[in-house]
Amino acid sequence: MNAMQFIDPHIHIASRTTDDLALMAKMGCVAVGEPAFWMGFDRSDAASFRDYFRQLTEWEPRRCANHGIQHFAWLGINAKEAENVAFARDVIALLPDFLTRPNVLGVGEIGLHKNTPNEMTTLLTLVDLALSTNEQMVFHTPHLADKHKGTRMILDMLAADARVDPTRVCIDHCEEHTIRMVLDGGYWAGITLYPTTKATPERAADMVEIHGPDRVLVNSSADWGPSNPLAVPEFIVAMRRRGHDDAVIRKLVYDNPIQFLRQSRNFSM
Amino acid sequence: MPPSAVETLDRDFLTLRSRLLDVAAALDRLDRAEGSIADDPRMRKIADAIEVLASPDENRTEQIQMIFSDEA
Numbered sequence: 001m002n003a004m005q006f007i008d009p010h011i012h013i014a015s016r017t018t019d020d021l022a023l024m025a026k027m028g029c030v031a032v033g034e035p036a037f038w039m040g041f042d043r044s045d046a047a048s049f050r051d052y053f054r055q056l057t058e059w060e061p062r063r064c065a066n067h068g069i070q071h072f073a074w075l076g077i078n079a080k081e082a083e084n085v086a087f088a089r090d091v092i093a094l095l096p097d098f099l100t101r102p103n104v105l106g107v108g109e110i111g112l113h114k115n116t117p118n119e120m121t122t123l124l125t126l127v128d129l130a131l132s133t134n135e136q137m138v139f140h141t142p143h144l145a146d147k148h149k150g151t152r153m154i155l156d157m158l159a160a161d162a163r164v165d166p167t168r169v170c171i172d173h174c175e176e177h178t179i180r181m182v183l184d185g186g187y188w189a190g191i192t193l194y195p196t197t198k199a200t201p202e203r204a205a206d207m208v209e210i211h212g213p214d215r216v217l218v219n220s221s222a223d224w225g226p227s228n229p230l231a232v233p234e235f236i237v238a239m240r241r242r243g244h245d246d247a248v249i250r251k252l253v254y255d256n257p258i259q260f261l262r263q264s265r266n267f268s269m
Numbered sequence: 270m271p272p273s274a275v276e277t278l279d280r281d282f283l284t285l286r287s288r289l290l291d292v293a294a295a296l297d298r299l300d301r302a303e304g305s306i307a308d309d310p311r312m313r314k315i316a317d318a319i320e321v322l323a324s325p326d327e328n329r330t331e332q333i334q335m336i337f338s339d340e341a
Contacts (some may be wrong), residue, residue, distance in 0.1 A: 145339035177334035203330070209271075241280065245270055 003028030004250060006232045007257035010109070010138070010190060010219035012037055012173055013060050014052075020222075020229045025067040026131050027233045030254075031269060033219075033261065034060060035074035035109035035138050040224050042081055046090035049077070053094065057101040060205030070269060072261065074138050075099060082113070082122035088210035092125055099133060106130065108138030109172065112150040115142060120153065131163045134262050138170045140189070143177065143197050147222065151178040155185050170217060173198055179207055183215060188260050192221045193231035201231065201238035208239075213251050217260060291318075 006029045013021070013034050024032075034056060036049075043049065056073040064071035075098050098104060107130035112119050115131040130137050142150035154171065158164045171182040172190030175198065180235055182189040191207060192198040199207070204218055220231035226233065239249045261267045272280065296315075299306060306312050316334045326332065 145337055148335065148338040149340050175334055176328075176331040177338065206330070243270070 003233070004236055005030045005137040005252035006236065007031045007033070007261075008220050008222075008229075009033040009170075009217050009261065010035060010192065010221050011229060012221065013064060014055055015039070015172065015224035016222060018063060018066075021067045021069060025069055026228055027230055027246045028067055029232075030108065031070040031072065032064060033072045033074065033105065033138075033257070033258070035184070036076050036078065037109055037140075037223065038078045038080040044254055046087055046094070047079055047249075049091045050094055053098045057098060057103055059079060061103050070263075072105045073101075074106055075104055076107045076110040076126055077122065079107060079111045079113035079119055079123075079140050079142070080108075082119045083116060085118050085121050088122040089125065092122075092129060095129060096133075099135060102266055104266055105261060106136035106138070107171075108136075109140040109242050110137065110174065111140035111154060111172075112142050113140075113146070115146055115150045115153055118159070124155075124157070127161065130238050131161065134260075136168045136170075138172055141171060141173045143173075145166075147173070147175060148177050151181065155181060155187075158187075159185070166250060167215075170260060172217075173221070174207075174217070176203070177197055179211060183211055186215075188215045188217055188256075190217045190219055192219055193235055194221050194227055201235040204235055205238045205242060205244075208252065209242075213248055213256070215256070216252060218252055242255075 008029060008230060009035060011032050013032060031185055036052065036056060056075065059215065075095055077088050080086050081188055110123055110126045112123065139154055141147050141154065151171065158169065166186035170188040170190050173192045174182050174189045178226040179189050191204045193201055193204055198221070207245055208216060218232055218235050220227065220229055222229040222231065236253060314336050319334050321329050321332045321336070
């Protein structure tokens with residue numbers, strides 16, 4: 001049986017080896033979405049983001065294409081580096097030059113980390129930029145103890161802006177105590193399959209069984225930490241073990257990503 | 270047809286057993302370690318979570334997520 005085709009809508013290819021790409025291709029990956037993120041340490045200069053954005057819009061698409069994988073990017077300044085508002089402002093000033101590049105889908109991953117006022121100030125600036133240029137958005141919700149409060153803060157912020165179309169927004173890294181409020185708000189809910197700090201394939205399958213497959217995306221968020229670029233195929237196996245139809249599984253790992261991503265002007269498959 | 274409760278238990282029993290042993294081993298490890306953590310607020314959260322596990326409620330996962338959430 002050929003591997004089921006899948007799209008990983010949130011993975012940090014910049015921190016994965018080419019061997020990972022080869023394995024992902026063999027396991028059925030046909031496209032990835034890569035949001036700009038924290039590279040493991042705080043960058044010292046806003047200008048370094050220029051090279052990072054070039055990496056996401058020039059180098060990684062070529063590296064993925066060598067393995068038959070389409071690469072799409074989201075650009076922004078991540079929540080971790082958003083605390084320094086002046087620094088963040090300098091990075092945000094770079095974005096307009098890059099948002100028009102052919103593989104860019106919108107603004108992301110933006111969000112909150114420790115739910116501070118400075119993080120929210122930066123986030124509001126990013127959201128305003130995204131909405132002024134009609135971009136889609138992908139939101140990072142905080143880890144662990146900060147997640148519930150941070151998710152609530154993000155949703156309240158978005159609800160207060162009449163320009164926001166929830167169907168064009170993904171609230172990522174949802175877990176059991178946040179997914180309901182995200183789906184009830186009309187947003188897309190990303191479930192991240194990542195060890196220790198986020199969900200397992202089994203818990204993701206549970207959430208799908210409880211809340212249904214509509215407006216749900218599953219992703220690996222595989223990055224420089226212990227993480228698994230084959231997490232989405234593991235989810236496929238977990239769902240098959242439970243007897244779910246391939247049609248439902250395909251909806252989650254292929255059709256749903258396309259339905260969400262095709263709202264971006266630069267998405268085509 | 271979704272699996273029955275018995276089929277689900279047949280499938281998940283060994284995983285459940287293994288993870289319960291992991292939790293038990295971690296608690297034993299804490300007991301063996303030097304010093305007292307009786308007043309550590311994290312131990313209260315762990316105790317509350319274990320209480321939820323032993324309850325008949327259906328939304329244990331969500332309850333435990335909220336136990337470990339900071340709403341301040």
